[in-house]
Amino acid sequence: MNSGYAVPAVALVVVATVLVGAFGLRISRTTSDFYVASRTVGPRLNAAAISGEYLSAASFLGIAGLVLIQGPDMLWYPVGYTAGYLVLLLFVAAPLRRSGAYTLPDFAEARLASYGVRRLAGAFVVGVGWLYLLPQLQGAGLTLTVLTGAPDSLGGLIVAVVVVATVAAGGMRSITFVQAFQYWLKLTALLVPALFLVLAWQSDGAPRHAFEEPVTFREQRVVRVDDSLDLQLARPLTVTVTGTVDGRPHDGERVRLPTGTHHITRGTRLAFAEGTAVPDADRGTGGGMSTSLVAGREERPLYATYGLILATFLGTMGLPHVVVRFYTSPHGVAARRTTVAVLGLIGAFYLLPPLYGALGRLYTPELALTGDADASVLLLPDRMIGGVGGDLLGALLAGGAFAAFLSTASGLTMAVAGVLTQDVLPARGVRHFRLGTVLAMAVPLAASVLVGGLPVADAVGLAFAVSASSFCPLLVLGIWWRRLTPPGAAAGMLVGGGSAFMAVAATMAGLPAGGPLHALLAWPALWSVPLGFLTMVLVSLATPGRVPPGTEAVLARFHLPEELRAEVKA
């Protein structure tokens, strides 16, 4: 990869982001502009902004990488990300906008008239937001390292600084323009190279074995193993080894490895012959976006698939950066139409990552071994087209990837900063919002430097599972069920979201080594979502005296069309 083009591309994206943000700053004047862009964002602009915000690094680079390593089952991720918006539209979009609240904690307080539930919802928003910010920063670092060899934390630092500057300066109004701009940038950055890559694929004789399992090498290829790993061989493998395998040194000898697990020491070179199947690599928690710690997939693929579907379908509605966007629509009808437009925009975008995944299986199969599968999207133009053209297309992709980090990180920072300003910092106002922005970004940045090594796919999955088991019951029951009580809501969020959080935390710590318990903990949504709903319903039914007195009026406000509403609120 030639960094001579990629670095200017990334720099251009950063500068354009700051410029578009500054343009927003000129028309962002009031506090209302700051938090919700004065609620005047039309469906088309808002839909592009929501999509731009939603399509994170996990979508831009991660899906192709996951498909490369784990096959087409991973395509459930983009399907779930999209279908989540349909579920959000069905149950939440219009009433949420009509509730007239700024953030999720505002919604909790408006619906349940309880400060305690508000604080709890705020804590969950900040927690989920930070969890989701961490992989964005790490992904940015990873991309910059792949492109230029810069130190790991530099990319994260750049993203953090640019995001804090745009958000703190212009707030929601400015961010709306930035996000909308970045959606189109991301789509272009993925679409244009895809066209050229498909042409290159056709002139290559249109090979079709991408869809077969397992992935095979199309030509002889030498793979350098940068980090020690364990190879799982389902059948014997003949390979030319320069380095150390199973503790025995080799120097360019052809070695026949029998079925089983083999330890490859770092620095070893493996030369695979044409047509050899790419073996499964097990590198534990090595980091990177597409490596997953969740080995439960192989053990219970069906259970895992359904867990993934449930988490993404129901988790989208509770993501803090998604929800805050709906308050910027002028009214409930616009909120609905915005959601339909978002579905169209995201759906169009997600047609592309599977294409990159399939091409990645054809042309960069060795990345599954070296653990850089996320770089597959970035490396394809160089591998398939080469020359200046390949470099330019690669630079375009790098710029798009950076736009993905920037936009998702901005939205999350915006949401977390909103909650911090309103519920944690003492006074309200634009000045404190800026302080909140710095705080919202400082914690995950520090964590990414100190902790490191939380794979993007897992962190994103964790955020979705926690959101699906805590905010989904709160929103759905809060909007449609009049007997919900504050103790019920608090208990449901704590039990559902808390247990999902503990389950994934335990998996990441490597607690249950295997078996059914491991699969249950690694994909918690299938039991934690019903648990959250059940707790919320049962505790609410057990405390009938605590139904807030204004419930009927509040629900009327959620559901009545705006033209009837002006008098209801009197």
Next chain:
Amino acid sequence: MPGQDPAERRVVVTGPPRRTRRASGYYRPRTEIDEQTTLGHTYVRSLMRTQLRAALAVFAVLGLLIGPLPLLFAAMPDARRLEWAVLGFCLYAPLVLLALWYVRRAERNERDFVRLVEDR
């Protein structure tokens, strides 16, 4: 109403003070909603039920569309290309169509409700 300027609409409804309308002896279900009487709550509940029914209907279709797919793929491990085609390209258009269908239904429900309570 969609298609109308929202700001314009709001001006109209906040216009005449409520008391005047009651004094005219002109009864409308809308007054019940505004005054939050039991009858008014019944109107709101009926709207909520219609909207929830619309949402659940579309959700059920979504479930029937998506639910069997993992089982289907597990039952046919050799049909890799089918899995690629369905998950990669064929599901997004139905999702958008379902969304359009729901929005039409929800907006029609709201229009009917407004017509009912405005008694026109």
